[in-house]
Amino acid sequence: GQNIDQPTEMTATEGAIVQINCTYQTSGFNGLFWYQQHAGEAPTFLSYNVLDGLEEKGRFSSFLSRSKGYSYLLLKELQMKDSASYLCAVLNTPLVFGKGTRLSVIA
Amino acid sequence: DTGVSQDPRHKITKRGQNVTFRCDPISEHNRLYWYRQTLGQGPEFLTYFQNEAQLEKSRLLSDRFSAERPKGSFSTLEIQRTEQGDSAMYLCASSFGGDIQYFGAGTRLSVL
Secondary structure, eight states, rough: OOEEEOOOOEEEEEEEEOEEEEEEEEEEOOEEEEEEHHHHOOEEEEEEEEESEEEETTEEEEETTTTTTTEEEEOOOOOOGGGGEEEEEESSSSSSHHHHHEEEEOO | OSEEEEEEEEEEEOOOOOOOEEEEEOOOOOOOOEEEOOOOOEEEEEEEEEEEEEEETTTTTTEEEEEETTTSSEEEEEESOOOOOOEEEEEEEEEEESSEEEEEEEEEEOOO
16 A cells, blocks of 8 residues: 655744655655645645655755655755645655654744 | 646536546656646656657556547546546656656546
């Protein structure tokens, strides 16, 4: 079966750091993706991990541990525009998505 | 802009009618995917093509759904005899091989 878990909602303060966790159990694994989705818009690619470790991209970083079936997305220096849903997805051709974490950034 | 484009953006139809959506992928991408997303959920896979060949279909894709990619470029998704449960956002994505999938803005279907 395919199971991807992430928290439903999170709230964080502007300028702070937030970590969104994702755990997965899937029948296959070819990489883990993080997408950002603003309400009513398309998912936008943020980051991609194939090997264990940390990938850094500006204010966004993503970590993967394949042995633990675990990933996280780290957002630094939060801005109001970061309020969105963050989707964790495993590539098992196709992508298998979690339900998403709705992040609210408050002043 | 040469991203993934979808048409129409919104479709309202009555139960029992047929609807067709179109997706134009990024030009050099050989793979094209269809997903469906309902409120509060992540996208769910429906089907995908590599060039013109339909390689996989989800069990979510009932007999009322059909997809084509006749020349390996644009794709259409048709839903016959629509039901209220078909109301959702239909997302198209494209990629080059198993690389990053880029999504279109989606077609929001409302079945009355």
